[in-house]
Amino acid sequence: MTPFRTALRLSALLLCALLVACGGPAGAGSGSGDAGVREAVAAWSRTPPARLAGLPLEGWAYEVGSVRLDGVRAHVRAELRYRLAGYDGAPAGSARAVELTREGAAWKVTSDGPAPGAPAQLWDQGEVAVVRGAASLVLGVAQSPATLAEVGREADRAVPAVSAAWPRAWARRVVVLVPGSLDAMAALLGKPAATYRGLGAVTTGSTGGGPAPADRIVINPEGYAQLGAAGKDVVLTHEATHVATRAATTAGTPQWLSEGFADWVAYRDGPLTPAEAAPTLARAVRAGGPPGALPADAAFAFGGDQEATARAYEGAWLACRLIADRWGAAALVRLYEQAGREPLPAALESVLGTDRQELTRAWQEALRHELG
Structure with a gap:
């Protein structure tokens, strides 16, 4: 389904410093004004949130776009870029709103969330549980281990079925997100929940050639739970097909x-x-x-x-x-x-x-x- 619609590489965890437009070293944030805020974000962004400890992250970086100072507060608009090592052939992106407060001469990050109008990320909704399959990476929030394991098994069955039907080069792995509710799914996709009511899953990702985009299959936990085994197999295979054919679409x-x-x-x-x-x-x-x-x-x-x-x-x-x-x-x-x-x-x-x-x-x- 459209957005019912991945690529691969396994490497060690690599955390990149912020790409600071003004240049200069990323220190402890002891500077003042715009430069001090950027330095503080750079220092803070070297380590992803603890709730993402189980994810195979690489290239984690916040690129500051704008800084607005308001007394002892600073409001930053930034673009987060990262890859899931072994799964993403091109970086995933997320527009973020980062808030800081001044403590003495230093700036300290106090919050990080989706920028206004931007979709949430799964980790914005809680601690992320990770299930690794033979051909899948399942990430869930507020879901039982049994549910995530079942989704992983279905995805692992879907990938070879898709490869048999689409004999072209593709990642032959999929990333599946399992949020806690239909509303949480809609928040990840940036649309009203009614848009996805009754659906089992959708796929995100841009179409066309070039580096394989960071596709995600996003499960609607309410619709998916109503399906039998055959229905779940159809849904995961359909969505994995969109991932496989993305570059040709x-x-x-x-x-x-x-x-x-x-x-x-x-x-x-x-x-x-x-x-x-x-x-x-x-x-x-x-x-x-x-x-x-x-x-x-x-x-x-x-x-x-x-x-x-x-x-x-x-x-x-x-x-x-x-x-x-x-x-x-x-x-x-x-x-x-x-x-x-x-x-x-x-x-x-x-x-x-x-x-x-x-x-x-x-x-x-x-x-x-x-x-x-």
């Missing part, structure tokens, strides 16, 4: 192809028939026939008509299933790659030798046959 990739491909990977080795896995669309097809067109990007938006969204996802999955069945799984992978590089009509012609109209007709016929 661009703004030009149609949502039906991105989401349909992720579901095709998640369902392809499962026992469910199309009618069982696409019940909402099946009811619509039986009542009035197949949709007139492949799902538009807007149909996948969160927080709207849940039945319409379900029909979009189910229709997208069956479109990708049709392509894999008729042209082959390798052709579906190539189409995904090409659709991120050139307009869809050109990708359909070059990879499948067809056009959108013919593909739509074939998809409609498949829906009548399998769901009608």
Whole structure:
């Protein structure tokens, strides 16, 4: 799911000093004014919070952007950069608001939290528990060890399933965040909780080429708990697929192809028939026939008509299933790659030798046959 959507490297803990715009050594913060504040932040930021002691951190650094002095108080806007060693191919970023107070001639950091309007980080919500799997790193707050271990097992099963379907280079590891509640999940993503109600998980991360971004699969603990074992497997495999295909996904990739491909990977080795896995669309097809067109990007938006969204996802999955069945799984992978590089009509012609109209007709016929 979009943001339903990692890379690797293992090294020792490496804590970087603050990148100070004014230069100079990072001392104990005994200076005055702007420079003294920056020195104090630099000295303080050499060590991550104790609640992160179990994380494989590297490159931890606060870069001060602005300083506002208010008597004995200082308000700093900074950008935190860090990597999870062995998992992040590019740094994760977080806009932070750091507060300091003057004690005599020295400045002392008194608080650190998300900058106004910026999403929270998991450690802002409490002590972070860590579970390391064969192909996963699960980070949780206010969750039982059993829950985090279960998520780790599901993620470890998902990664090889994704690699079998997406035979391209990717990290083959995932980072999964398990916050304590739906509201806590929404705080991590910077959107209202209603946006994610009923969802099992989403994936964060930017699309396009270049260094692999720091993707995170974020679990909705309330929605995830309602799923059976098969449903949890589908959710984690779907999200891990978004992680794997991130570098090939661009703004030009149609949502039906991105989401349909992720579901095709998640369902392809499962026992469910199309009618069982696409019940909402099946009811619509039986009542009035197949949709007139492949799902538009807007149909996948969160927080709207849940039945319409379900029909979009189910229709997208069956479109990708049709392509894999008729042209082959390798052709579906190539189409995904090409659709991120050139307009869809050109990708359909070059990879499948067809056009959108013919593909739509074939998809409609498949829906009548399998769901009608």
